[in-house]
Amino acid sequence: MKRLLLLTPGPTQVPPRLCEVLGRPIIHHRTSQFQAFLKEAAEGLQYVLKTKNDVYIMASSGTGAMEASVVSFLSPGDKVIVAEAGKFGERWTGLCKAYGIEAQVIKATWGKSVPSAEIKKALDADKNIKAVFITHSETSTGTNADVEGIGQVVKDYGAILIADAVSGLGVQDLQTDNWHVDVVCSASHKGLMLPPGVAFLSVSPKADALIASSKIPKYYFDIRKYKKAWAQVDTPFTPSIGIVIALVESLKMIKEVGIDNMLAQYARLAQATRAAALALGLSLFADKSAISNVLTAIVMPESIDAGKVLKIMRDTHGISVAPGQDAVKGKIIRIAHMGVIDEYDILTGIACLEKVLKQLGHKFEMGVGVAAAQKVFNP
Numbered sequence: 057m058k059r060l061l062l063l064t065p066g067p068t069q070v071p072p073r074l075c076e077v078l079g080r081p082i083i084h085h086r087t088s089q090f091q092a093f094l095k096e097a098a099e100g101l102q103y104v105l106k107t108k109n110d111v112y113i114m115a116s117s118g119t120g121a122m123e124a125s126v127v128s129f130l131s132p133g134d135k136v137i138v139a140e141a142g143k144f145g146e147r148w149t150g151l152c153k154a155y156g157i158e159a160q161v162i163k164a165t166w167g168k169s170v171p172s173a174e175i176k177k178a179l180d181a182d183k184n185i186k187a188v189f190i191t192h193s194e195t196s197t198g199t200n201a202d203v204e205g206i207g208q209v210v211k212d213y214g215a216i217l218i219a220d221a222v223s224g225l226g227v228q229d230l231q232t233d234n235w236h237v238d239v240v241c242s243a244s245h246k247g248l249m250l251p252p253g254v255a256f257l258s259v260s261p262k263a264d265a266l267i268a269s270s271k272i273p274k275y276y277f278d279i280r281k282y283k284k285a286w287a288q289v290d291t292p293f294t295p296s297i298g299i300v301i302a303l304v305e306s307l308k309m310i311k312e313v314g315i316d317n318m319l320a321q322y323a324r325l326a327q328a329t330r331a332a333a334l335a336l337g338l339s340l341f342a343d344k345s346a347i348s349n350v351l352t353a354i355v356m357p358e359s360i361d362a363g364k365v366l367k368i369m370r371d372t373h374g375i376s377v378a379p380g381q382d383a384v385k386g387k388i389i390r391i392a393h394m395g396v397i398d399e400y401d402i403l404t405g406i407a408c409l410e411k412v413l414k415q416l417g418h419k420f421e422m423g424v425g426v427a428a429a430q431k432v433f434n435p
């Protein structure tokens with residue numbers, strides 16, 4: 057018999073304490089009992105998001121919150137900037153295109169991030185830019201955006217700053233208010249340790265002021281509906297009741313440890329994974345300047361197909377890591393450090409990676425990866 061260890065950057069493992077809550081009988085959502093859960097969930101999300109802004113909760117995967125932020129603040133023909141550093145940056149561009157928004161794409165080579173100076177240059181060149189879209193943690197490459205630097209720039213212009221924090225929230229620091237991020241989109245199934253099904257977004261007063269003038273046709277993802285319902289501590293449509301209730305428990309777990317302690321813990325997991333990869337003679341895909349604590353993208357030796365590595369890890373040993381996408385498919389594997397993943401999970405993942413690399417002919421001394429990670433955990 058084999059158990060499956062999920063070291064993938066979403067969905068992540070659901071801890072037993074949350075499985076217990078998810079297994080409870082459902083309650084009706086138009087009740088004061090559920091209203092109390094909704095209110096607590098929104099307050100807990102404000103804590104993790106480090107914001108006083110309103111938070112709207114919806115039933116969808118993370119892309120729903122992204123779509124809501126495109127359709128609710130903009131109008132067809134509006135000009136925006138998209139900082140594109142990987143697959144999920146491309147999603148912003150695709151969403152803008154779908155709704156007739158003119159996106160000026162500033163691309164970074166995969167593994168790097170877009171410098172804030174380039175955003176400033178683009179904002180200076182066109183005073184009609186309505187929004188700047190960024191990806192807090194670019195999951196396809198294991199990099200971070202310079203959210204703080206870009207926030208410092210955008211706050212002085214008329215544009216709003218919209219961040220996809222689907223994979224990074226609760227794992228890599230995001231100071232929504234201090235860093236002037238107007239809209240943050242995220243979801244339940246990554247750092248928050250839950251199944252997919254709840255998405256949410258925070259909305260600053262600067263972004264809120266744009267809602268009334270937005271002319272994009274919309275229905276389910278229309279923030280006006282969520283805002284109106286929220287005035288009565290309600291949602292416009294049936295929420296993911298069970299997951300919202302479990303979200304309250306997940307946020308309690310995060311509060312018990314403290315968000316900044318959690319972030320420090322993930323930084324250590326990331327540091328150990330990087331050390332292990334280097335000790336095994338492998339290289340890291342992300343540039344040092346933008347490297348993320350959310351996940352580590354490791355480049356496999358040229359002679360070894362990364363797809364084969366992760367297939368053996370998963371199918372033979374029950375350890376699931378993520379593949380590379382598009383141009384890096386077959387070249388990298390991605391190991392997550394989020395949610396309930398701890399140092400023993402990382403050590404197990406590295407031990408398994410060593411076994412599989414050895415089997416596929418990579419030359420190294422067995423155990424050096426695990427030893428390098430242990431050194432980080434036990435300095």
Ligand SMILES: Cc1ncc(COP(=O)(O)O)c(C=O)c1O
Binds near residue numbers: 066117144194222224
């Ligand atoms: C950074 C990022 N943005 C957006 C998404 C899309 O989220 P979903 O698949 O939940 O719609 C993901 C999912 O992996 C992600 O990692």
